[in-house]
């Protein structure tokens with residue numbers, strides 16, 4: 001075996017300089033070529049890295065919040081696209097549009113991630129200057145990854161917790177869809193082709209429980225017959241359906257006019 | 266003087282760690298959960314010490330374990346122990362993040378030092394295997410013991426290099442000391458680590 005030209009002291013000095021990024025580029029390259037030939041110095045380097053990494057154990061101990069674990073596992077699970085896709089197919093057109101965006105994000109992020117994985121694997125902080133250039137890129141990617149993940153989380157929780165209720169009726173050509181966010185306890189209604197209410201009349205939105213209808217408020221449509229309403233879930237449950245009726249101006253305590261739209265949960 | 270026997274079989278715990286990483290490389294999510302339970306407290310504490318912000322530490326730790334999950338297949342024993350592997354990923358990401366934040370906050374360095382979570386002194390994680398908990402505890406005691414053997418200036422030099430990512434010449438500038446002095450201190454500090462902790466690696 002070839003004898004190493006360095007003394008123990010020299011070796012320790014250059015290993016430390018190498019690890020702390022103190023070696024100029026030329027010396028660094030010379031050292032790396034020496035390391036590739038000298039198992040003694042390679043071992044010295046590996047041992048020093050192991051020893052230094054033990055310093056991490058001296059950090060004051062703080063428990064991580066459980067949210068990190070939850071988010072990590074969600075992120076890992078969200079790679080299983082098929083499971084989510086089958087969930088989404090049941091959703092309406094507008095939900096599909098969101099879903100498409102989700103994949104665009106994912107594709108963009110996975111390309112960036114792949115680039116990132118290829119360029120990153122350094123054991124120690126060997127050359128601060130070279131790393132500076134990749135850092136901005138890395139930070140951009142990290143930001144994108146975070147954004148992607150937040151969006152995924154938002155969308156996933158929307159998909160998981162949203163129920164679609166279709167409303168229809170025989171009186172007019174109107175139609176409606178309700179998205180019930182069971183987590184946030186709110187409802188989003190989209191009505192179309194509801195003719196403007198005649199003078200002295202108003203539309204009224206109802207939730208139906210097994211016992212009685214509960215008013216969610218009176219409304220007028222836009223000129224084009226559309227309207228979008230955001231409503232909180234009433235405290236009385238369970239909700240079995242939702243309806244729109246035409247009532248005298250000011251609204252009614254319970255529906256007395258014609259039911260225009262009706263949908264069941 | 267004969268060294269005290271280990272409380273915990275270090276090599277056994279380490280080899281179980283390698284098995285976890287091998288399973289992670291095969292996309293075994295249960296292995297990732299176990300890996301996380303094993304190292305998250307150590308890694309979070311370490312990253313928090315570097316970035317000094319709870320919110321930033323959470324993001325970095327999330328990325329560290331994500332990277333470990335993605336790169337488990339690249340890990341090989343020749344890179345060293347599993348604990349050193351995950352610590353090295355964490356250090357690299359945390360120092361990058363710290364430098365990025367410092368660049369963002371040129372002129373008002375206060376912003377990054379948010380309220381830091383209370384140290385709770387319980388090294389171990391109730392979720393993790395009791396043997397792993399003892400392993401972490403034993404290592405921490407040993408490392409704190411080794412650091413206590415260093416002179417103040419040696420400790421300062423090696424901590425600035427390791428936790429702040431400073432080069433030896435940057436440390437010399439900061440402390441207004443000759444570079445040679447800093448290098449000597451660093452080397453002595455490393456020798457203390459070797460003497461006291463060699464059996465842990």
Ligand SMILES: [Zn+2]
Nearest residue numbers: 004038040041
């Ligand atoms: Zn050599």
